[in-house]
Amino acid sequence: xxxxxxxxxxxxxxxxxxxxxxxxREAAMAFASLSPILSLLGAAxxxxxxxxxxxxxxxxxxxxxxxRWFCRYACPVGLATEAVGRLNRKGRxxxxxxxxxxxxxxxxxxxxAAAGYPFFLWLDPLSLFSGFFSAWKAPLARTSLAxxxxxxxxxxxxWIAPQAWCHRLCPLGAMQDLLSIARRKLHPxxxxxxxxxxxxxxxxxxGVAAGGVLxxxxxxxxxxxxxxxxxxxxxxxxxxxxxxxRCGACIRACPSHILRPDxxxxxxxxxxxxxxxxxxxxxxxxxxxCSKVCPTGAIERLAxxxxxxxxxxxxxxxxxxxxxxxxxxxxxVCHEFCPYLAIDAVERRGxxxxxxxxxxxxxxxxxxxNCPAQPDKAIVVQGIPQRPAxxxxxxxxxx
Amino acid sequence: xxxxxxxxxxxxxxxxxxxASFAPRPLFAQASPAPRxxxxxxxxxxxxxxxxxxxxxxxxxxxKPKARVTLKPNAGWASTPEQGANTHPALVEECAxxxxxxGAASVVLPEKSCSxxxxxxxxxxxxxxxxxxxxxxxALEDDRDFQxxxxxxxxxxRQADVARDVLDTDCLINMPVAxxxxxxxxxxxxxxxxxxxxxxxxxxxxNLHQCIADCNTLIRPHLTIVDAIRIMVAKGPRGPxxxxxxxxxVFGTDPVAVDAYAATxxxxxxxxxxxxxxxxxMGIGCGDLSKIDIQHLKT
Numbered sequence: 107x108x109x110x111x112x113x114x115x116x117x118x119x120x121x122x123x124x125x126x127x128x129x130x131r132e133a134a135m136a137f138a139s140l141s142p143i144l145s146l147l148g149a150a151x152x153x154x155x156x157x158x159x160x161x162x163x164x165x166x167x168x169x170x171x172x173x174r175w176f177c178r179y180a181c182p183v184g185l186a187t188e189a190v191g192r193l194n195r196k197g198r199x200x201x202x203x204x205x206x207x208x209x210x211x212x213x214x215x216x217x218x219a220a221a222g223y224p225f226f227l228w229l230d231p232l233s234l235f236s237g238f239f240s241a242w243k244a245p246l247a248r249t250s251l252a253x254x255x256x257x258x259x260x261x262x263x264x265w266i267a268p269q270a271w272c273h274r275l276c277p278l279g280a281m282q283d284l285l286s287i288a289r290r291k292l293h294p295x296x297x298x299x300x301x302x303x304x305x306x307x308x309x310x311x312x313g314v315a316a317g318g319v320l321x322x323x324x325x326x327x328x329x330x331x332x333x334x335x336x337x338x339x340x341x342x343x344x345x346x347x348x349x350x351x352r353c354g355a356c357i358r359a360c361p362s363h364i365l366r367p368d369x370x371x372x373x374x375x376x377x378x379x380x381x382x383x384x385x386x387x388x389x390x391x392x393x394x395x396c397s398k399v400c401p402t403g404a405i406e407r408l409a410x411x412x413x414x415x416x417x418x419x420x421x422x423x424x425x426x427x428x429x430x431x432x433x434x435x436x437x438x439v440c441h442e443f444c445p446y447l448a449i450d451a452v453e454r455r456g457x458x459x460x461x462x463x464x465x466x467x468x469x470x471x472x473x474x475x476n477c478p479a480q481p482d483k484a485i486v487v488q489g490i491p492q493r494p495a496x497x498x499x500x501x502x503x504x505x
Numbered sequence: 506x507x508x509x510x511x512x513x514x515x516x517x518x519x520x521x522x523x524x525a526s527f528a529p530r531p532l533f534a535q536a537s538p539a540p541r542x543x544x545x546x547x548x549x550x551x552x553x554x555x556x557x558x559x560x561x562x563x564x565x566x567x568x569k570p571k572a573r574v575t576l577k578p579n580a581g582w583a584s585t586p587e588q589g590a591n592t593h594p595a596l597v598e599e600c601a602x603x604x605x606x607x608g609a610a611s612v613v614l615p616e617k618s619c620s621x622x623x624x625x626x627x628x629x630x631x632x633x634x635x636x637x638x639x640x641x642x643x644a645l646e647d648d649r650d651f652q653x654x655x656x657x658x659x660x661x662x663r664q665a666d667v668a669r670d671v672l673d674t675d676c677l678i679n680m681p682v683a684x685x686x687x688x689x690x691x692x693x694x695x696x697x698x699x700x701x702x703x704x705x706x707x708x709x710x711x712n713l714h715q716c717i718a719d720c721n722t723l724i725r726p727h728l729t730i731v732d733a734i735r736i737m738v739a740k741g742p743r744g745p746x747x748x749x750x751x752x753x754x755v756f757g758t759d760p761v762a763v764d765a766y767a768a769t770x771x772x773x774x775x776x777x778x779x780x781x782x783x784x785x786x787m788g789i790g791c792g793d794l795s796k797i798d799i800q801h802l803k804t
Contacts, residue, residue, distance in 0.1 A: 362621075392583060392624065429710055436713040436779075438687035439706075442742055443619060451687055458687060476619075478706030498745070 109178070113185045120182040120232070124239040126358055131398040132158070134355050138401035140180070141232045142166045143212075143278055144351055147219040148227065148402030151349055152341055156407055169282035170289055177272060177279055183231035183260060184272055190261045191268025201270035208273075208280030210313055215277055217317020223325050223348035225317075227402060228378075229277050233351035234260060236401075240354035240367070253354045253367045253378055284310070321348070324375070333489030334372035335382040335419040335469060337365060338389065339397040339406040340492060347375040349404035356380050356396035356405055362387040364471070365396060379404075382418070384471035384487060389418070391445040391470065414446075417495040419469020419487040421448070421462045428484035430459040440473035440485050446498060449473065460485065465496040539798040540759035540791050542766045546752055547804030550595045550734070554603065556804050557730070557756040564607035567728050572675035574609040576601060576640070577726075579682045579697055580631040582743050583620035589737045590744050592682045594630030596732050596754065600680060601638035609676070612640035615650065615668045617700050619743075622646070651703050658787070659719030661711045666703035671724060679726040679760065683733045683767045685741035689713055691778050692742055693767040694729040694760045695721050714779035721760060721789050729763045731755035733770055761790025762797045769794070 119137065126134040135158065139145040145162030149155040168175040177184045191197075211226050218224040227233065238257035240250040260271050272279050287306060325344040333343055337356055340346050357365040357380055364387050367378040380396075382389065394413040397405050408416060421440070425431035430438065431454070440460050441449035448466035451458035460473075462485075469487045477483045545557040558564055568574060578592035586594055601612045614635055618625040622644035626632035635642035645651065651666040652673075671677060681697035688709070689696055698720050699705050708716035733753040740746025751770050757763035761784045765775035775792045776782045785792035 390583075390621065390624070433710075435709060435711075436688050437709040439709055441687035445743070447740060447745075449687075478709040480706075480710065 112179060116180050117182040117185050120235060121239065124236045124355070125242065126355075126399070131359060131395055134359065134399045135401045136161060138232045138236050138351075138353060138355070140165055140176075141230050141278055141401075143215065143227065143230045143281065144233060144353075144401040147215060147224050148349060148351070148404070151219040151222050151224040151345065152403040152406075153222070154403055154406065156403070158401075158407075159403075165282075166285070169285040173286040174279065174282045176282060181231060181278075183235050183257065183276075186257075186261060187264035187269070187271050190264045194265050194268055197266060197268050200267040201274055204267065204270055204274040206274060206280065208275045208277050209284060211275075212277040212280040212284065213310055213313025214317035214320065217314035217319075218321040218348065219317075220314070221318040221321035221325070222345050223321035225321065225324070225348050226277060227349065228256070228352040229275075230351055231260070231276055231278050233353040233401070236353035236355055240357060242358075249367050249369055250354070250357065252369070253352060253357070256352075324348070328373075328375060331373055333491065334368065334376065335384075335471075335487055335489045336492070337380055337382060337396045337405050338394070338413050338416045338418040338468075338492070339400075339408040340418070341404055341406065342491060346404055347373075347379050349402050350379040351402050351404070352378045353401060355399040355401065359395040359399045361393060361395060362390055364389060382471065382487075384474045386475065388471035388475045389468075391468075414468070415495050415497055417468050417490065417493050419467075419471070420464060420490045421467050421469060421471075421473050421485050421487050423460055423462055424482075424484050424486065425459075427479050427482050428460065429479050430454075430457055431484075437478065439476050439478055443472040443476045445470065445472055446495070466498075468495050539796055540757065540762040541798045541800065542755060542757040542759075542762050543800045543802060544733075544753050544755050544766065545802045545804060548752055549804060550593065550754070551599045552804045553754045554596065554599045554730070556802050557754055558603070560800065560802060561728070561756055561758070564603055567678070568604050568607040568609050568676050570608035571610045572608070574604045574612045574676045574678065575670045575674040576604075576612060576614045576678050576680050577671065577697060577701060578614060578616070578631055578680040579692075579700065580614075580616045580625050580629045580642070581619040581700055583624040583628045584744065585628055586630050587735075588745050589682060589684060589735045589748050590742060591625070591629035591631065592680050592732045593734055594634035596730070596734070597631050597680060598634035598638045600678065600730060601635060601640035604676070604678075605639055612638070613670050613674075614640055614642040615645050615670045615701065616642065617645040617668070617703070645701070645703075654723065656719055656723045658722035660715055662708065662716040662719035665720065665723070667724065668701040671698075671701045676728075677724070677726045679729040681729070681731055682736075683731050683755075683770060684737035684744075685739055685746070685771065687741065689717065689778070689780065691764075691768055691771060691773060693731055693764045694726070695764050695780060695784060698724050714783055717780040718783040718787055718789060721784055722787065726760060727758065729755075729757055729760050731763055731767055733767060736770055738771060759790040759797075761785055761792045765792040765794055765797060766799055 123137045139161035142162035149159040165176045234256035237253045241254035328344040365380045368381040397408045429435040450461045473485045543560045545553040547553045578597045582590040584590035681694045683693045686692040735748045737746045768775040781792040
């Protein structure tokens, strides 16, 4: 009974945090970071750790001491799948025939993380759970629904074959299993040692190696792809699409609602990862909310100053569509709205025409969303490998 | 008797009936011999405001008892008062206070900002200023905030959705800040009305300067008070840009004359700003410095 109360409380806590109801934005990532898969493997793959990464340690240690402690006490997905599983009495035990896919997924994941591309991060239960709450994000509801689909799918599986998710598929569960197997190897109880099987070491090596090789091959493939505009602080594209757990936290955190899950425009690897959409709004110069909530570090934690100096894209003027360049109209709305003084004026027949200063442009999209040209915008932000931009202080003095 | 011809354009019959009760006056009358512009120099904003208004015969000339007053500050940017992109909050506060003290029933400040309104209102200090003074600052976002009107005298801008509180009020006071502008060269009073209309994009596509002048055939403020305490002399309208400090507040009832004087603070010939020239030619006001009675007052 006490255990059920604790689980219920943690379920509600996880849901509340995923909905980002606390004003303290980092709280949104705290619960997801409890999963060592998201926090520790993420940090390993990103080659960057923060204090938040340490949140993944307790579950790791507990898994070594007590078999599946996290699943039994804390996992919100576990609580839900258990409840759903009870509805199907006939399906009980059906899962036993399923292979231990989760363990292979975890091993591949481990190898992938070592090589910088941890695929299957999105199968982490806390990420799936977090993604579910994207359904509440109003303006981009249709694409957000795809993000929200993972958790209901897990529930469906759990209805068809109760416990199959937790015991056969979930990589976080498998990780805990592997750890307790390892513990039993180190401190063999007389009977348990044999049950674990003798070939674990070889299988583990094989899985990790395969993951590493696969990850390296994928990253090579991704090196030359056309770049979409990613949130400020996003890791290089050949890591980002692997590091992103598709939890939707950044998308929900964005106060200007410019992030949406990609529907495949940036390639299969980028499916449902966040892309920036400047059709309705732009990235505010006084905001770094998305970088506060990423549990894997796919989006680097950037302080506001660092974010303001991060170029996430580069604006390009299409002179043929520009009402100043092509039609000689007094406009310069792009210049007017640019928060970073990145638009220069060039006088042409007495009328100011815009030119982008590439070293100043952050790709925030203020120019694009406010451009009055019709039917197409005459200034559009292009994806670039993210880099530091020239600080504003350097640019003061008369223009 | 002050001109209230904008009421003729209101579609509501009540407003038309109200308009009919006033003696009609030509839209762009050859009024007083020379339009007056009062430039008050100093550092004490409250005192400067008081001095300027007294030079124009006091608040009683503008705010009748129980009048509904509309102020139009520039609160367009998420930018601090020191940066000079928005009207100084202390000026807005003092002015709203003075209107209420003069017997106004209400003071409203409608604004369609460029940066997100909440951030602009907060960072500009104007939200806090309005609150302290007991005035209502609000963002023009809702359909109901606007009214579609015709501009029969407009050449390019023939129809626009304009803030209701700008169209239908007893006393309309424009409170711009003077600064450079990448598109329009300079923005002072006449261009400030872009923050009261819904579709600004149309203006940019259809001769911005003509549209600014056209808009001023419809929106006729009773008074313009220009914040020229610090002026952004380059990189406007948003900045951050280099500032100069004329330490002036400029008052006038002729919006073209006020803009023309403000241009001199930037060492610009008023007629080098196309919308001042157009507005002058259309008879909206006088942009010819030699015909404007400019009075300098020290505080």
